[in-house]
Amino acid sequence: MITMINPIRVTGDAGRFEKVVDQIMGHMAGRPGFVALRFFRSAENPERYCMVAEWDSMKDHEDAVDAMTDEVKALFLELRELTEVAPDFYTLLHTRAQGDWTPGGAPAVL
Structure with missing residues (x-):
């Protein structure tokens, strides 16, 4: 699995940004x-957003981008005019949830 984490600062109309x-x-x-x-x-800070998108693989995400229609591409162009973004892709190293952490203990690895 691959996770895109995208911190976003909206510089334009927030309502339009959310619709796009x-x-x-x-x-x-x-x-x-x-x-x-x-x-x-x-x-x-209401102008700050964060998007976390999970994909089975980087290839699946790339294929989705390649399959964008002209309409969706135009939406991405509009998004760039409304925001400052810094997306990056991450792989999960480990996770902890309430009840499965002990001080000094090893992380729960998936």
Whole structure:
């Protein structure tokens, strides 16, 4: 699995930004290999968002990008005008959840 983590600062209209993201995610969520998306807005800095998208593989994400229609490409161009973004891709090293952590203990590896 590959995870895209994208911190976003909205410099334009936040309502329009959220609508554009929703339309783009409608395309991406329907693509093979898409797992999940979590979309956050800062409680203290309302112009800051974070998007976390999980894919089965980097290839699946690249294929979804390659399959974008002209309409979706135009939405991405609009998104660039509304935001400052810094996406990057990550692989999970380990995770902990409530109840499975002990001080000094080894991390729970997936």
